[in-house]
Amino acid sequence: MNDVRAKRIANFIEPLRVEPGSKVRLAKDFDPAFKAGVTKKRDGRELLRTGVELLAEYQRRLAAENTRGVLLCLQALDAGGKDGTIRHVMSGVNPQGVKVSSFKVPSAEELDHDYLWRYACRLPARGEIGIFNRSHYEEVLVVRVHPENLDRQRLPGASAGKNLWARRFREINDWERYLTDNGFSVVKLFLNLSWEEQRARFLRRIDVPDRNWKFSAADIRERRFWKDYQHAFSEMLSATSKPWAPWYVIPADRKWFARLCAGAVLAHTLMELDPQYPRVSDEARDELSKARAELEAEEQPPTTAGGSRRA
Ligand code: AMP
Numbered sequence: 001m002n003d004v005r006a007k008r009i010a011n012f013i014e015p016l017r018v019e020p021g022s023k024v025r026l027a028k029d030f031d032p033a034f035k036a037g038v039t040k041k042r043d044g045r046e047l048l049r050t051g052v053e054l055l056a057e058y059q060r061r062l063a064a065e066n067t068r069g070v071l072l073c074l075q076a077l078d079a080g081g082k083d084g085t086i087r088h089v090m091s092g093v094n095p096q097g098v099k100v101s102s103f104k105v106p107s108a109e110e111l112d113h114d115y116l117w118r119y120a121c122r123l124p125a126r127g128e129i130g131i132f133n134r135s136h137y138e139e140v141l142v143v144r145v146h147p148e149n150l151d152r153q154r155l156p157g158a159s160a161g162k163n164l165w166a167r168r169f170r171e172i173n174d175w176e177r178y179l180t181d182n183g184f185s186v187v188k189l190f191l192n193l194s195w196e197e198q199r200a201r202f203l204r205r206i207d208v209p210d211r212n213w214k215f216s217a218a219d220i221r222e223r224r225f226w227k228d229y230q231h232a233f234s235e236m237l238s239a240t241s242k243p244w245a246p247w248y249v250i251p252a253d254r255k256w257f258a259r260l261c262a263g264a265v266l267a268h269t270l271m272e273l274d275p276q277y278p279r280v281s282d283e284a285r286d287e288l289s290k291a292r293a294e295l296e297a298e299e300q301p302p303t304t305a306g307g308s309r310r311a
């Protein structure tokens with residue numbers, strides 16, 4: 001039964017995975033409006049609900065096992081749906097086991113360090129799911145599209161040379177390899193939004209008063225760099241989808257479908273890890289039996305505080 005479910009999820013997410021070593025051209029290779037075999041929103045929501053329950057159970061096991069951790073990286077253009085994806089996909093999960101970190105324009109302190117430092121500071125611990133709302137990939141996206149960000153990083157001459165992006169890709173791949181080798185799975189989701197749908201979402205943010213707070217004039221300025229971003233995304237996907245940490249391109253034009261896909265990729269990762277509740281030793285089991293016998297033999301609360309201790 002479980003195997004059937006695992007297989008179904010694996011098949012569902014397969015077309016979303018960026019084959020390691022392949023050369024991606026985003027506009028040509030991935031359709032933001034793709035919705036696999038699920039055509040009805042209602043079916044999609046139902047499936048997501050099942051997925052959310054599944055995630056809750058696996059997250060409990062991950063926390064109890066306390067040996068492995070999961071890092072989920074979310075990248076998207078503005079209005080791509082990162083916040084809503086986190087809200088829905090993690091809705092059933094115990095908040096104690098999840099740590100969400102959002103990355104904004106780096107602070108002065110962050111700029112005083114190497115570029116991966118601030119991301120390393122927010123990594124999940126064993127037993128935890130860490131979510132990066134934007135991630136270390138901004139270092140080859142917004143920083144690449146707007147080189148003035150790079151000037152602020154004050155790289156010394158030799159490290160700012162012309163192979164900078166190739167080098168960053170290698171460093172990121174090595175870092176993720178290091179993390180996976182040490183028990184932390186790295187799951188990478190790119191929410192792929194179309195030009196038209198981004199426009200529609202911005203208009204909604206302008207027209208609906210309760211959404212005004214989500215809109216910033218900077219979003220329109222960034223939209224002018226659409227082509228540069230598409231290029232940067234394509235290069236990133238081609239260079240950093242690796243067997244130990246592949247990218248998944250999530251069709252993001254329909255929010256319900258994007259959430260379903262994101263939940264499925266995370267569920268797939270956890271099912272592969274298959275964390276187990278720890279089994280207690282024979283000795284500990286004897287202790288449990290003794291404790292049970294003592295509890296069963298109890299008749300009344302003790303008359304003196306703490307047994308032999310005085311209050
Ligand atoms: P938001 O996620 O809408 O709150 O916006 C965060 C902003 O921070 C976006 O405009 C990102 O482009 C920007 N940002 C995130 N990481 C970096 C970075 N490493 N360097 C420069 N800007 C960044």
Ligand code: MG
Binds near residue numbers: 078079216219
């Ligand atoms: Mg924004």
